[in-house]
Amino acid sequence: MHLDARLIDDLSIIEGDICIIGAGAAGISMALDWISTPYKVILLEGGGFEYDDRVQELYSGKNTGQNYYPLKSARLHYFGGTTGHWGGMCSLFDPIAFQERDWVPMSGWPFSDQELIPYYKRAHGTLNLGEYEFSFNNWQQKDTSLIPLPVSPDIFWNKIWRFGMPSAVRFGTKYKDTIVNAKNIHLYTYANAVEIITNENVSAVTEVIVKNYAGKTHKVRAKHFVMASCAIQNSRLLLASGKQAPKGLGNNNDLVGRHFMEHAELKSAELWLKEPSKLKPYMRNPPNIRAELAMLPQKQAEYKILNGILSFNPLEHGRKKPPYIQSWDNEDPREDRKKTNEIEEKATRKGRFSKIFGSDKYDSFEITMRLEQVPNPLSRVTLSTEKDELGVPRANLNWAFTDMERKSARKIFEILGQQVGIAGIGRVKLLEDLQDEKETSMPASTSGGWHHMGTTRMNNDPKKGVVNSDCKIHGIENLYVAGSSCFPTGGAVNPTYTIVAISLRLSDHLKEKVKT
Ligand SMILES: Cc1cc2nc3c(=O)[nH]c(=O)nc-3n(C[C@H](O)[C@H](O)[C@H](O)COP(=O)(O)OP(=O)(O)OC[C@H]3O[C@@H](n4cnc5c(N)ncnc54)[C@H](O)[C@@H]3O)c2cc1C
Incomplete structure (x- = not known):
């Protein structure tokens, strides 16, 4: 079902089993996987079903490093996310991308490529890629x-x-009706997550605050929360959620936002x-x-x-x-x-x-x-002193090689x-x-692929990663991240196929968790 968060009563309390923040490739892939389960899934989307410049403006930010695209136009801020513009190029990350290489600092995933193969096969269907070959x-x-x-x-x-067969899957058009018609998926559009609130000792999320430009504020409560708002936004929201953790959530070791990678x-x-x-x-x-x-x-x-x-x-x-x-x-x-x-x-x-x-x-x-890029701590997303219309500090990006x-x-x-x-x-x-x-x-003519990765990197050691191998934020029992911000290294191919694969893997993990 679908609700427009601009039109419901101000200060509504929205409750469910799982709350997914962001309805792009990662968030929609996960939500689809929960249809017809006995669980109530809240899917929060900051934009509507169409482009809206006032929402897109929330993405504006500053580039301070290697020449990069305007942050406002490097992603799309509405239902379906950046798949509204993507080229649909999909390939497997090579086994070497997952390995620790002594010549590449900070390399190595907590699992091998074999772990992802069953999920790549499932992602193949979501992305309409035809025969798995x-x-x-x-x-x-x-x-x-x-x-x-x-x-x-x-x-x-x-x-x-x-x-995609015959063309790149646009999640916003292909999956809109399926999501809207699913009884247990509660999609809220114009529901921008602006802050994540935890308990006092920062061990669990209690609620997420959502806002929109109609001036409405709502609270979302769930057993488990998943951030699927893409790599820059995921780190921005963690850094901006500082009420109980002044350095930002999950940021005890000063890793959130660092190791930003592109191709x-x-x-x-x-x-x-x-x-x-x-x-x-x-x-x-x-x-x-x-x-x-x-x-x-x-x-x-x-x-x-x-x-x-x-x-x-x-x-x-x-x-x-x-x-x-x-x-x-x-x-x-x-x-x-x-x-x-x-x-x-x-x-x-x-x-x-x-x-x-x-x-x-x-x-x-x-x-x-x-x-691919070396995971580089100086390549990073930080918060600006300037705030967006909803009061969230804007992102600064320092893309560095x-x-x-x-x-x-x-x-x-x-x-x-x-x-x-x-x-x-x-x-x-x-x-x-x-x-x-x-x-x-690197030459000034170096482009990026609009592939944002690494800002909540995965490592089972909290000193080396923001999330563990289940994509759960270290130290917070019910906060997860879906998408390429979890990639410890970025491989040499476009990320979305792997984003969908690791989101489906997270979905399987949460299906076990939610039972307990
Ligand atoms: C021109 C272009 C070409 C591309 N070509 C390819 C390609 O060929 N192959 C490939 O693999 N990749 C490609 N990409 C990259 C691809 O689009 C992204 O990797 C992919 O969309 C990322 O998925 P995501 O779900 O993590 O983020 P997104 O798709 O960006 O989705 C994030 C969602 O979260 C929502 N959101 C953001 N903040 C909040 C908030 N605070 N509260 C609630 N909701 C929020 C957004 O509105 C959006 O719907 C391309 C990108 C561009 C721009």
Whole structure:
């Protein structure tokens, strides 16, 4: 059922078994999983069913580090969350993403990739990804024309991406009726969580305060609370909930908001071929799959570098597309999306992926790298002294790199260049922004993927993580976090598939907990 929190009596007390804060990819995936259970689920969504600029404005904040998108337009603040704008690219985090690597500080998840496989399979359904199949070889057996670049299989492998079938799932439209019609899911729109209140010794949450611009304030009480309002908001709300804990909730060890991670996107190299090619496996192919070139984990270990993967785009298209960091610059996310779509359509003349199934061959390709980031305590979300309309301190973001990101990017491009040379098929040209070997900072043209991760990192040691391996905040018995703020490292692929998977894992955990 659905209620608009602007229209109910002021100072209402809303009660349930589980309270989920945020109805985006994480929150809706969880809520769907509770339909038809005997439990009452309160789903709090700050916005309505449509874009509302007064709600979106609550996301405004300052960037103080590496050049980043306006915080107001880097996410969407209404039912369905940022899936209203996402591209739907989904792939598995590699096993190495979960491992402790002695050359990557703060690396290692409290479980291996195997723990997530059953949840990836369930997430596959939520995201409409079709058949669960990520093996390039198996796809190649079905389509023998998928001939990959002839680089050494001892160095590179072909990693498969999946996309929604037929297109990216927009949670706000696909799941609205299911959520609204579910008897035990009580969706409140215009219900912005502004503060989390605990008992006196800060060991349990007692209620969450919600507000909206209609001037209504309500209290929500539940046995268990889940924060699913995305990585910047999750940490912002914890830091702002300081009544009983002056440093912020879950922040005894000064970790909340730190280790903010993105995926660095670099358009810093070109592939020039002797013979024109379609590079078919790397374009979208039926039934909506695509490969990227990734470096084997043993080679990452040998070179002591981060994980980065490579995509290829015909150069004549790529050159017409500035890096996203230069074009996604409007405070209004709808304007940014429109502009980006227009640029992409112009670049490919007929539309973003029109060439893929065509016969065109090209002799030059832009190479884009998506690179994981070192979990860096200086890369962080903090609170501003300025407050939003509902009285919550705004977020400041300091996106910061170490010197390992640039070194890793250069190395991966260099090894690809060697391999292309050895295969005798052409050359790789490293562009100016990465040429200087002595430089340690990332180029100004570095984009992000709008992937926000790490601000409530997972570790079973409270000195190293905000949440434990069940995504529960250390020291608070009934407060959980769903989504990429829990990721200890960010892998080299987009996060939403893994966000849905770990949210479903949390859902299973809570189903056991709520019985007791
Ligand atoms: C242009 C673009 C392209 C992208 N492409 C991809 C892609 O191809 N693949 C991929 O994996 N990812 C992609 N992403 C990222 C993807 O959209 C996010 O990873 C995903 O939506 C995060 O899910 P979430 O549920 O954690 O957060 P969100 O989807 O942002 O949902 C958070 C929800 O919480 C609500 N909320 C916030 N604060 C409060 C509060 N205080 N009280 C109540 N409710 C609140 C919000 O209104 C929202 O509904 C893209 C993002 C953008 C912007």
